[in-house]
Amino acid sequence: MKPRAAWPILAKKAKEKCEEAQAEVVKSRERVTHLEQSRERMEMLYLDYVHRSKEAEKKLHSMAETLNYRGFMQQVKALVLRVDADLAKANQDLDGKKLMLLAAEKKRIQMETLMEQDLKQVRAFHQKREQREMDAAGVMLYNLKS
Structure with missing residues (x-):
């Protein structure tokens, strides 16, 4: 018998x-x-522009400058929201990949266990056969002496 x-x-x-x-x-x-790093950078950029906007309000400036600051801050905030959505999707994807990894690990362990069981059965078969042959040889020697 072979494995x-x-x-x-x-x-x-x-x-x-x-x-x-x-x-x-x-x-x-x-x-x-x-994505987390991108979100952090955008959040820092947003906070920087909020600070700049407040500084600009203290000085004389035109209405166009104020609108530019606010428009840019809205665009950055929209990008942060977009990155948040992408981050949520990426985290879901990561969770799915982790589940796939667990399933693959389970399958690998199962296959390795089955392979080991097969080898164990082959070894047991050979040991039994060897024991039978040794017993038969012992009986034959005993019969030859008698």
Whole structure:
């Protein structure tokens, strides 16, 4: 009896799926991090323009300048909201990728366990056969002596 050739192949494929899922999780995490950094930069830009706007209000300025500041701040705020939406979507995507990774890990462990069980059965079969042969040889030797 030989170990089945399918189990190592299936275990290898399951391991490859795990590696792919892990790469996807890393990629999703990087996207989330990038979006968080973008949001931080935009928030800092918004706060900077709020500060500049307040400084400009203290000085003489035209109505056009005030409108420009406010228009720009509205655009930045809209971008922050857009990044928030993208960030929420990226976090959902990351959660989905993590679930896929868990499923792939579960499958990999299952395949490795099945492969190990198959090897254990093969070893047990060979041990039993060897024991039977040793017993038969012992009986034959005993019969030859008698």
